[in-house]
Amino acid sequence: MSGIATVENAKIAVIGLGYVGLPLAVEFAKKFKTFGFDINKARVEELNNGLDHTLEVSEDLLKSVITEDCTTNKGLYCTTELEKIQGCNFFIITVPTPVDKHNRPDLTPLYKASETVGKVLKCGDIVVYESTVYPGVTEDECVPVLERVSGLKFNEDFFAGYSPERINPGDKEHTVAKILKITSGSTPEAAEKVDQLYRSVIVAGTHKATSIKVAEAAKVIENAQRDINIAFVNELAKIFNRLDIDTDEVLQAAGTKWNFLKFKPGLVGGHCIGVDPYYLAQKAQEVGYHPEIILAGRRLNDGMGEYVAHEVIKLMVKKDIPVKGANILVLGVTFKENCPDVRNTKVVDILQTLKGYDTNITIYDPWAEPAEVKHEYGWDSVKELNGTSNCDAVILAVSHDEFKDLDLSKLCKENAVIYDVKGVLPKELADARL
Helix, strand or coil: CCCCCCCCCCCCEECCCCCCCCHHHHHHCCCCCEECCCCCCHHHHHHHHCCCCCCCCCCCHHHHHHHCCCCCEEEEEEEECCCCCCCCEEEEEEEEEEEECCCCCCCCHHHHHHHHHCCCCCCCCCCEEECCCCCCCHHHHHHHHHHHCCCCEEEEEEEEECCCCCCCCCCCCCCCCHEEEEEECHHHHHHHHHHHHCCCCCCCCCCCCCCCCHHHHHHHHHHHHHHHHHHHHHHHHHHHHCCCCCCCHHHHHHHCCCCCCCCCCCCCCCCCCCHHHHHHHHHHHHHCCCCCHHHHHHCCCCCCCHHHHHHHHHHHCCCCCCCCCCCEEEECCCCCCCCCCCCCHHHHHHHHHHHHCCEEEHHHHHCHHHHHHHHHHHCCCECCCCCCCCEEEEEECCHHHHHCCCHHHHEEEEEEEEEEEECCCCCCCCCCCC
16 A cells, blocks of 8 residues: 555546546646546647637646646646556546436446556556546446456555546636535545645645545535526426516515525536436436436426427417528527537527427527537537528527627517527517526
8 A cells, every 4th residue: 555646746647638627637737747638639639739629728828738748747748649648646537427318327438438547557546537427436337447457456456536527617717726626535545645636736625525425426416406406496487487477586586585595597408417417316216216306307407498499489479470481590509608518508409399390590609619519419500690680589598798799689570589598688678588
């Protein structure tokens, strides 16, 4: 055990350079020799040129830490070559944990990343997982892969840790170093080493959980809690719509009480809130418990895109606007505002429902890359509006800053329907909002 990795001799490999891995690698690179490993050659080339298409790390900051010399004492060396990370003793895995089309957890990226690390794992090394999982995945699913590929013995030759990511894409205020970090380890000593490593770069501090399973559970309930609360206000929005009451005005009034939780209705997509509850539900069912509130919240939130589309169609019918062949402008296709991330965006549910009515849809999003939208969902989108002035309906689906300055009167026909999903337009301008 005396040979276990320490902060003093830390050489860090971050496996996966996406929204989670890159900001973390950049923070570590300010103090330690850090290797960023990714199987996507185009992504590595982009980063080595000082560019980050996710916009999580600025060009200036990225260029200040990127290095082409893998022997320096600090800095970030990005690579697709496995042999480059052989000398590392802390391996931090930050790959996605999605669900499949049946909403079942897909651990394939974790298995593959564990196999990759297993090929270079040495005695004394610590492997830390950041990907969101259900309790038990690190030790019951990932560690056996590390043992099988490396031939080493868990908690004798190598150790594991779990420190759940808390990245908020597009948020330039709550960056990785400013968000308190949960840490954990497979032994008391490993837990301390992991905590020391993160504490050295996370200025907000750390919370050392009592076990890896506790840390895993803490992460997955963070987003399940938000999901359930948003589902509640989404249901309220449906109720108040039928009662002809403004939901926002109700929430503002209720929010005057000191302990009222201020959530707003909306589409729940992205890589966390719209996915993580399924991981907890899966594990609950494995141990014989059928979760009711968690899955009810998921069902309600997953149906909000279809609900919005049908509400728009109803408003069009009330205004005697022919639905078939109508020109509908959808503002925004990313899963949240001021961010290029289109993963698990629920705007697609609006689009698919409207498509069933044979409408003509234009998707305008200055943040989303059209090629990515096309590849992921098969929809065409544009980053600039040219000549769109005959809209029968406009749906503000994402509250990008650019949309707040749009003159909708120049885009719409005189009697057009304007539906504000995000509640950011002046009330007198929108026919309805969620």
